[in-house]
Amino acid sequence: MAQFYKPQARTSQPQRLTDQLVVELDHQGRGVVRTPKGVKFVAGALPTERIAITVQGKHEAHLDRIQTSSTQRIEPPCAFYEQCGGCDLQHLELDAQRAHKQQVVIEMLAKFAQVEAQQWLPPLTGDAWNYRRRARLAVHYDAKRHQLKVGFRAPKSKQICVIDHCLVLAESLNKLLQPLQQLLPQLALVKQLGHVELIEFEHQVVVLLRVKQWPDEQDLNQLQEFATAHQVSLWCESDQQLAPLVANEPLSYRTVGTSISCLPTNFMQAHRQLSEQMVKQALVWLDIQPNEKVLELYAGSGNFTLPLALAGAQVTAIEGVATMVEQLKANAQNAQVSIEAFCCDLEQPWHRQSWRQDGYGKALLDPARAGAPHAIHEVAQLQPQRIVYISCAPDTLARDAKVLKEHGYQLKQAQVVDMFPQTHHIEVMTRFERE
Structure with a gap:
């Protein structure tokens, strides 16, 4: 029987590297290391540190040992920190976490939109522990x-x-x-x-x-x-x-000036303190005038809608989930304010919508992580003088900010909301003005 040569399969050994310098944090809070094998992302590493790593795949590496620690490193207090995927920045002191988040937004806006905020306000902050409701x-x-x-x-x-x-x-x-x-x-x-x-919930x-x-x-x-x-x-x-x-009592949570009744499946901001602080800031930025027409998108059950109406605005609120629209209408009735609320998929063309009309002086958007890829074009065409855009994803915010820039808007103010302390997740508020 003929025998053919068959080379043995190569088994790649894990590549271990020592004395690697961490140059920065990426937008997911991972340390960035430039190795002879290219850039690697290392969870748990901090800028200025010298570390030993094991390369894992094309772009990532495992942190084996910290040879020289950052002055911003602290001991994570959670016993489950290394095993649990919930938190990923407990090893970084709190002020540095917030500074990093602001820098991520600045870099995203510059890179993808060529936009720079004229003013950054200090972060909105609350409890750093036991905050998640x-x-x-x-x-x-x-x-x-x-x-x-x-x-x-x-x-x-x-x-x-x-x-x-x-x-x-x-x-x-x-x-x-x-x-x-x-x-x-x-x-x-x-x-x-x-x-x-x-x-x-509230009670x-x-x-x-x-x-x-x-x-x-x-x-x-x-x-x-x-x-x-x-x-x-x-x-x-x-x-x-x-x-x-x-069921003991109807479910509700607080917003500025009133309470929001809801179902347990309705969206509610995670931080028990910062949700109201964020609404207060939006009211300051929008500077509502009596009977001013305001368009609100991704309205949910009324977290922003009711405070806007209580401040004197004529609010047209749009939400994509029908049950939440019905809840929003009921909440407005209970708060004794008049609003218009519609159920609509905002990522579909608006031209047949009765509420798509000129005359909105201001607009507020609070979309999910996907941002407002179609809606932002529609809003810009309506030309409200002022837009407050709240984002939980700086990359999609930057994409949408580019659209606003192209339509003559400038980013006047921005502010990080530290909605998710101990994690890399970012919430940010922005105020755009049409020149």
């Missing part, structure tokens, strides 16, 4: 071992880091972590449980269970006992319905 817990049930894991995802992984306490969660939510880990394995629904959300805490099938009678009894014992409201959500199993 909403959290989604990942769950996984191992049917063979009859074990349930409840916690947060590990970095870049589907693995679950089991936690019994989280330093950024509101204490009212922290108190539920261990009791839930004891309760859930006892339920029949644990086998088809999607995730668990914990939400702190109560909600536990929201995402399920494939509605709980049976035995599960309902146990859930009701849990809700009574821990003084929480308990809701379930499936593909077919969303309903309370135990």
Whole structure:
């Protein structure tokens, strides 16, 4: 039999490098290192540090050892910090976190829009710990071992880091972590449980269970006992319905001058203090005059809408989720203010919309991470004198700012809102004026 030469498969060894200088942080809070093999991004590394790394893939490397520490480095207080994917900047002192976030926005605006803010205001800040009033817990049930894991995802992984306490969660939510880990394995629904959300509202805490099938009678009894014992409201959500199993009071959260009634699935800003501060700043920037026409996009349940109307504006509010539009209308009625609210996909052409008209003196946008790729063109064509744009994604903000610049707007003011301390996530407010 003929034999053919077959070369052995090459097995690449991990490449370890020492004495690497971290030159800056990228927009995800990772250290940037320029190695002989190209630029590498290193989670956990800080500028000016000398580090040892192991190259992992084309662009990333693992931090093996810190040879020379940054003066801005602090010891992360969380016991789960290295395993949990929730926070990624606990090792950087707080003032430096905020300065980094502002610098990210400055660089994004310059790079992608050639726009520079004429004035940066000091960051809006609140509590750096125990601030988060909403959290989604990942769950996984191992049917063979009859074990349930409840916690947060590990970095870049589907693995679950089991936690019994989280330093950024509101204490009212922290108190539920261990009791839930004891309760859930006892339920029949644990086998088809999607995730668990914990939400702190104005007058109560909600536990929201995402399920494939509605709980049976035995599960309902146990859930009701849990809700009574821990003084929480308990809701379930499936593909077919969303309903309370135990409800104490209507759900609401505070905004400037009033409260917003909502469902547990409605959007609500994460930071328990900064949501209202952000609304106050928007009111200052918009400088509402009596009966001034204001267009608000991505209005939600009325977090900005109601304060604008209470300040005397004639608000036209647009939201893409029908249930939130109905909630917005009800909230306006309860606050005894008159608004116009419409349900519309803002990323579709506006020409047939009755509310697309001239005469809006000012506009406010608070889109999701995708920004307003179509809506920003429509807004610019309406030519409001002043636009307040609130963003949780500096890259899409920069893209949309370029459109405003092309239509004659200047970026007068900008301000970081430290909505997510201990993480790289950025919230920023901007005020544009038409020249």
